[in-house]
Amino acid sequence: MESSSNDVQATDRNALVLYGSETGNAQDIAEDLGRAVERMRFKATVEEMNAVELKELLQYTVVIFVTSTTGQGDIPQNANRFWRSLLRRKLPPSCLSRLTFTSFGLGDSSYPKYNWAARKLSKRLVQLGAQSFFEAGEGDERHDDSIDTVYLPWKQSLRSHLMSHYPLPESIGPIPDDEPLPPRFVLSIDGTKGVTSSMSSTSSEDPPSTLLPIEEASEAIIQSTSRVTPTDHWQDVRLFSMDMDEPAEPLLPGATLIVYPKNFKTDVQALIDQMGWQDQADQPVHATKVPKELGWCTKLEVCTLRDLLTHGLDITAVPRRGFLEKLFFLTANAEQQERLKELIDPSGSQDFYDYTTRPRRTILEILGDFPSVKIPPSSAVDVFPVIRGREFSIANSPSRLAVPDEQITHNQPPQIRIEILAAMVEYRTIIRKPRVGLCSRYLKSLAAGARINIGIKQGSGMQRLLTRPVIAVATGTGIAPIRMLHQARAKATGSTPPGEMLLFFGCRSRKVDYYFADEWRRAANGLTVIPVFSRDADVLIDMAKTVQLGGQDEPPPTAGMPVPPSLSASTAGLDTSETGMLRRRDAGKNYVQHHIRRHAYKVAAMIRGGAAVCVCGSSGTMPKAVRLALEDALVAGGLCASAAEAQEYLTTRVEIWQETW
Structure with a gap:
């Protein structure tokens, strides 16, 4: 810059x-x-x-x-x-x-x-x-x-x-906030007529199916897409299965798949019309420098402004303050400029969040609110954020697919099948139109046979858990990386068989989001699954009757569980710390943390035997509540004498692998 x-x-x-x-x-x-x-x-x-x-x-x-x-x-x-x-x-x-x-x-x-x-x-x-x-x-x-x-x-x-x-000379001051800075990236529009982009699609596909030459990306073919939650359930969760060439390095537990989404033609055309770019939209563009994420456009024989808007610029994102700062210099309307100035003022951050972040107002909607803003087509890459790949935990341990005879004849590389479990981002705010994530909208548009660009990111640390005993805690779609780990452990070869695996799986209901239920009911290879249904009417069932924990010496849940005096309900009720608030928030509910405490003796015994802990699912209070429950279990299970000792034990002696979002 x-x-x-x-x-x-x-x-x-x-x-x-x-x-x-x-x-x-x-x-x-x-x-x-x-x-x-x-x-x-x-x-x-x-x-x-x-x-x-x-x-x-x-x-x-x-x-x-x-x-x-x-x-x-x-x-x-x-x-x-x-x-x-x-x-x-x-x-x-x-x-x-x-x-x-x-x-x-x-x-x-x-x-x-x-x-x-x-x-x-x-x-x-x-x-x-x-x-x-x-x-x-x-x-x-x-x-x-x-x-x-x-x-x-x-x-x-x-x-x-x-x-x-690092003061400036007295005669020189900082560049004023009301003076624009020069752009980092500038496009030049080629007015040559009759040049056709190699990315253009003559079909009515929305979004276009054309794939980009993205660096380090691979092509995958969608084999199936299936909704795994009931159609009358508020959350749409889908299992996607796709085939791709086998990568040079085997995929290890914890690996993620990167999906590169794209904009829909209708949104792109709406922006072109609003900005008055009809004459430039389909002309070739050139740039000496572009963001790394747009490097693919320099590899194309012809790249147009429409191509960049479709495949590279995130025109439906919720913008950061910097986007509004650039709009401030692109309007001559005094009233709208004053409003933009109010929104970008750091002292008025509440106003900015109320306008953008909380209602999830998109760039297209903001441009509609400020119709006097006219972005020069040459500044498009400098003004709009780029589309970034979205990561999804891989939900299976891929194996090489059987190779048909015709593939062997044509010397094609072996294929593997990958699955991802994706919750579609759809919700409502104070804005009447429902909010839909860019990648969710793109994924929902895909049918079997569709070709997409994907990337692979290897996991970090989870592969060390292939043979060790593991206590896994998963909520919702967080079950995906745990499923991959379990399948990889089942296929592991070597002189040391995998240790025991204890899974606490938190769902709303056994009929709604108990993902891969049949697999957990057939659990083998040292896996014990404890399902936790937070919204079912019969959540108070005696889990000791449905879950067999071999060698468990703790009393049945109905007999109560010893609780250290420092963790008693009366003490927690007076505790104004984050720990106390977590305990009060959990009161009267049925979450994974309650069942970790319920099986404290088993949890403590496994950790004493060197078990690692995996926590996957929603971020926020869940991981903290799980950690607090583990500390309680170490005390109640007799491994530690106090909450402070349990906290130190977890921090220094237990490997905890966490993947939350």
Whole structure:
């Protein structure tokens, strides 16, 4: 990101903003910081971490690292190569002594290793001699206003610090907020007539079936799509089965499948009409630089603006503040400009969230609210966010399919079948029109035989659980990675057979969302399934009659379970901490955490025997409530003497693999 040439720059002040991002949130923060330091007249560059070498860091006045945490405290993929370069043993301990840096981490406090990536990155930089010039920031997605609760005040403090420690000459001030910054990406429209895009579809397919040459993506063919929840149930959950070429590396438990969605023709045409792009929409476009996610457009013989809008730009996303900032400069209507100014003002963040985030208002709808905004077609890539692939946990352990004779003749690679269990994102807000996720809408449009672009991301850490005893806790579609793990354990070969696996599976009802019920009823290979139905009328059934836990020495549930005095109901009722609130919220309900306590002796015995724990499903209170129940079970099961000891035991001696969303 370079500042405009007509702005006065202090040539000795430059800033590098590096990001590691899986879903794009960290990248959005990095780009916002890039704009902020550019307004302070730093020469600003924004890149993913993998795009730079260590020696390049020393060329900048300041370096700002922004990273999310993925997997089990891991560095995002587009920062992993950079991270590995920091871990080289041959690096001198003072090799980064001239580096001045700060960092901002994006995390989810429901994970045990909250903001782990940012913390270990900062620690390693300091070990190599780097100096932190400003206190690190840590944003939490669990906050009411998400990451911005911490990020916005942190950014303002960072700005004040930079202006104080790296002042401009008295005759030069920062670039005013009401002055536009130069675009990072600019398209040129080729007016050549009669040129046809190779991506164009002459059929009525919506969205178009044409596939992109996406880097590291593969082609898959949909074999079946089936709804697995009743049609009268509010949530539409579907099982997708697809075939693809067998990857070079076998898929391990915890792997995810990336689906690359696309926009529908009707939405694309609505935007073209609103912006007045009818004459430019089907003309070839050229660009010397595009976001990495749009690299496919440079590989096409012809790429049009319509192609970019259909396959690359997320025109139905709920925008971040930066999008509205760009719209502010693209309208001449004083009233609408004033309203945009109110929305992007950090001091009025409540107004911004009430308008965008809470009702999930989309970019197309916002442009409809501000009809005077006219985006130049050359600025489309700079203004709109890009479409990013959506990750889904793989729900089966794939095996090679039988190869037909004709495939052998044509020397085609072997195929595998992959399944994903996907909940369609559909809901209502204060806006009359129902909200539907871009990828959900795309997946629902697919029929058997459809070809789609997919990517594969290997799991992190779950493969270590192929032979160990495992206590698995899953809710809803979180059963998908657990099913893959169970199938992989059943197929495992070696001298050591898999250890016992105990699964607590939380659902609403046995007739609604007890996914793969037949498989769990036939459970074998050391698997015991404890189904937990939170909404069934008979939730108080004696689970000891339906679940056989071999060797269990605890009393039956009706006899009660010993509860440490520190965890008694009377104490919890007076407890105003998060722990106390979790206990009160659980009172009188039937969730997986209640059954973990019910089977405390079994849980404690398995953990004493070296069992690992897997927690999969919805984020938020569930993972915290499960962890609290595990602590209670260790005390009630006799493994630990107190809640404090149980907490320490879980933290230091038990491997916990968590995948929540």
